[in-house]
Amino acid sequence: MVDDFLIARNPGPDSRLPYLVRIPLGEGVVLKTKDVWPRTAKFYCHRTHEWPEDAEIIERVPARSCTSRGAAIDLLLDRRRESRSQFVITRIRGGRQAIFWQTARTTKQARPNVGLPTARAQGVEDLQILVDSHERYPWRFTHQQAVTKRWGLPCGDYAVTDGEQVAAAVERKSLADLSSSLTSGKLTYVLVELNDLPHAAVVVEERYSQVFALEHVRPAVVAEAIAESQGRFSTVPIIFAENRQLAQEWTYRFLAAAREELRMGAPTAEAISTMAAANPAPPAGPTPREIRAWTREHGWTVFDRGRIPAEVRRAYEQGRPVERSRPAAPSSARS
Template sequence: MPEDFLIAKNPEEGSTLPYLLRLPLGAEGVVLKARETWPRTGKVYCHRAVGWPADPEIVETVPVRSCVRRGAAIDLVLDRGRENRSQFVLTRIKGGREAVFWQTARTAKQARPAGAIPTARAQGIADLEIVVDSHERYAWSFKDQQVVTRRAALAAGDYAVMVDGGVVASVERKSLQDLVSTLTSGKMRYLAAHLSELPRAAIVVEERYSKVFSLEFVRPAVVADAIGEHHARFPDVPIVFCETRPLAQEWTYRFLAAALTEAGGEAAGSERTAAIASGAAPAAAEIRAWAQDNGYRLGDRGRIPAEIRAAFDRRHD
């Protein structure tokens, strides 16, 4: 018969993992330190404990239906109606250190959000060329998007689109760890200052914003304050959290394509202004653009009413 699953308070003073878990596996059981008593809203980080205390302060005792190790995972099924199935995943993180993540089917799904990346081209863009900074290691491939990439040195950002040799938009890519390091070291101000000199720019993070509040070696409030300060200081260079690497690529693709389209529209607007100044007869597109910019209700197609044409002719009176 399987033994009980035990949860006790961690007797270590000052530990960031306040609970001990005892899994009924093997002669001595598997003892772990844990941040929570159950993975309800996300994966729970665990760490190996030296052993089970002689006089533990028990928090919860739950009968076990099964506890089986399968490769790098331990499947635990508790004998209760709710919150009964979970899994402990044993893995290695930086430096080869062992880490254990306690998850349920629900929290695992949250970590891998459903939904396929769209394959439709960005609106108005046939073939988008993205310039990848020559110093960018492990660059994105944009394999799910219709993109051609080329390497070149960028003064700011990691991915950019250009018109006539000039950058019109750029994106700086960050992992959460890199973002935290850049914010807390003071480097972000210099990086953002360079990006703000461009017509359009953004910083994309391959993680969820909620992960900021589960950081271990930096106070989450310090990082959250730094993010808020960045947005107040550089409102034209947003920090966008995109949850996963593929979603970060997709967002960057759509942003750069839209920026390139917008840059083309601005150039067309300059050409319209020059044509009007030269005395050339206004085209319908020029009148339509002026009317829409000045609050007239006019669609992108169809006949232009006579009163709008008359107002256009009187605009300089």
């Protein structure tokens, strides 16, 4: 049963974390923290197993929901402002576990308890990713084996090229940006441009489930718009990648794979064309109607139906008059 979310003063006089929070999950999760709400930056939290009996409670807020999903605890409070937050369990230097308290405004630096791979994308040495010159706070791909270059892209925020051709592009969206561009119709024009590329995608730095937690627009409207966009532009998928790091990782591997696919496609098409030239299809043979017409022109009567005699076919192929070695067809069967 969901209980109240409590904030109290930490009775420990020497602690650098002057507040206690009690998360209404199970028997209650108690954490020491820096402040009463992560407004501008995420907070480091330290786990403690004691909630003081005489705690000086600063704030008590009813919780509408409190759920644990993987390495995160999602908290929704029953108030208009500062109602949504998340406690993320992650790993820091040395592999030590740490807990951070964050809100939607500070999630860009959050890393759930997922170890991102460091292996190079298959078939790629050092991938050069073009970043649109209008992109604010761009991904730098420092975790991946890639280099970035600012460029005025015709569409998308990140792209790779094969020679002078754009091999693939990715449009980056936050959930709020996706929602507004869908409802205003702007995303349709973006998808039209992306659809003309060999490979393209839209990547959202959020989970799909958060679509149904939107407050300033009906979630069903956004969900329906997403479905309609995917039905119309099925070759441009909309990927929900949970957070900034995972969205960046997916984009890196997608761009690398798309460029490699384009490079492999050209030699394959050339090889198929070469094979076709070396092994041309045999020319189509004459039709029975053509043979019968030719033999009649040379004074021989043949049946309108049935198998054409072998010597007649050979004569047609050799281009000489048919020898009258076969009896004429009965008058009733002649043409």
